[in-house]
Amino acid sequence: MVLRILAVAASAVVLLAAALAISQQxxxxxxxxxxxxxxxxxxxxxxxxxxxxxxxxxxxxxxxxxxxxxxxxxxxxxxxxxxxxxxxxxxxxxxxxxxxxxxxxxxxxxxxxxxxxxxxxxxxxxxxxxxxxxxxxxxxxxxxxxxxxxxxxxxxxxxxxxxxxxxxxxxxxxxxxxxxxxxxxxxxxxxxxxxxxxxxxxxxxxxxxxxxxxxxxxxxxxxxxxxGGSNPQPTATPTRTPTPTPTRTTPPPTTTPTRTPPAGGTGSCTAAYAVTGTWSGGFQADVRVTAGSAAIRGWTVTWTFANGQQVSNSWGATVTSSGSAVTARNTDYNGSLAAGASTTFGFLGSQTGSNPVPTLSCTATT
Incomplete structure (x- = not known):
């Protein structure tokens, strides 16, 4: 329940900021x-x-x-x-x-x-x-x-x-x-x-x-x-064991983001792909997932690279590859979206030639 509340609240903010976020790295x-x-x-x-x-x-x-x-x-x-x-x-x-x-x-x-x-x-x-x-x-x-x-x-x-x-x-x-x-x-x-x-x-x-x-x-x-340690501090947080989290380890992109129009989803969601930067041998891309007219509990985005690109690191989604086919599934914290709300995930990739934007398909769990 708390997870759903957090996800819906965050999604509402993201929706309000979408016009600004689209133009930002x-x-x-x-x-x-x-x-x-x-x-x-x-x-x-x-x-x-x-x-x-x-x-x-x-x-x-x-x-x-x-x-x-x-x-x-x-x-x-x-x-x-x-x-x-x-x-x-x-x-x-x-x-x-x-x-x-x-x-x-x-x-x-x-x-x-x-x-x-x-x-x-x-x-x-x-x-x-x-x-x-x-x-x-x-x-x-x-x-x-x-x-x-x-x-x-x-x-x-x-x-x-x-x-x-x-x-x-x-x-x-x-x-x-x-x-x-x-x-x-x-x-x-x-x-x-x-x-x-x-x-x-x-x-x-x-x-x-x-x-x-x-x-x-x-x-x-x-x-x-x-x-001097003289003022009160917030109560210490519970001890927890860290687990691996997505990181980004390659040099940053410096080019202006370009975003494709949302691809038509096969379920009640759509996905829009943006190349936010490129450098020699690599690139960064972000994907915005948007729920349709009804709330969803999860989403899966798939696409196929056309020129041998490979995903090397990702955040905001669990991304797997099989050859040129890529599947991205929501994480625990961003699967639940209110109607019309959005979330994003991103990844770093490698490339050896041209890097055309793929066609995305989005399916949702309702």
Missing amino acids: TADAHGSTINPASRNYGCWKRWGNDFQNPAMATQDPMCWQAWQADPSAMWNWNGLYREGVNGNHQAAVPSGQLCSAGETGGIRYAALDNPGNWQATNVGSSFNVTVHDQALHGADYFRIYVTRQGFNPLTQRLGWGDLELVRETGRYAPGEGTRETGDSVLNGVSITMPVSAPGRSGRHIVFVIWKASHADQNYYWCSDVNF
Whole structure:
């Protein structure tokens, strides 16, 4: 029941944002601040395998509201970025929207801007900030800010005037950093940077800008911290055993997404295929599944590649291949859709020649 409620609520938000989302690049494997954990990475880390647990509402209420607003902000914890900034971060990202990178991707990350009792990491006046570079982009620079004393993240949205720069780095070459062990999701490199922010106590936000070295791609993350450990924290979440989750491990696409019209479904759903980026030998594609005039409990999308393309990694669906034939089935969290509601899944693929868009067929379980 809780799963159905979550899926329907998320689907309603996705439907409202569909016009915006269609023109945006979806998040792919890039990275995030993992210590102190960014808001969406922390939520995904704590609840990604237990997201239907109603205890989240009371034990981690800010994650709960963000998950209700759009679960894809958590599943896409590694894709919170903007392009085309040209170094002018304050012009590209308005005050009050720093934690969502100026509401990049429409409303996907908007709930991350909401003030409240986000789970925070206890730190001292000197501490380390660790960023995970999942796609081995490297960096032109990192800029690390901490909110000034007197800012209250429990009641205030973050603005540029609330920040004090505590460190700016130089360049990091692609692949420079330390390999993580014991976590298959963190399969890139981690970069750890010591910072000092004296004269602070209580709750604050660490704000990190990562300017990737491969393109004008700029990442913005908010991490909640507690200097001195004096303020109350949300109740700890239940202990759980992590299970493998979809990751994206190849270089990111840089081309403009192109989307085909929805293919006519053989059941009460349709599917639309979009190539969201290509690079030498590879590509990324997203598929939007939309329920028909009645609610559905599950969906299956099939297609056949025409030129030897192969799926190498997927998220948001269980994807299997047999030769050139591909079958994608819903996961536990996105199978139930209200009438007219949508969800998305995506994958990375390999190609050796042309990459024509396939014809999709969608069947639904009602």
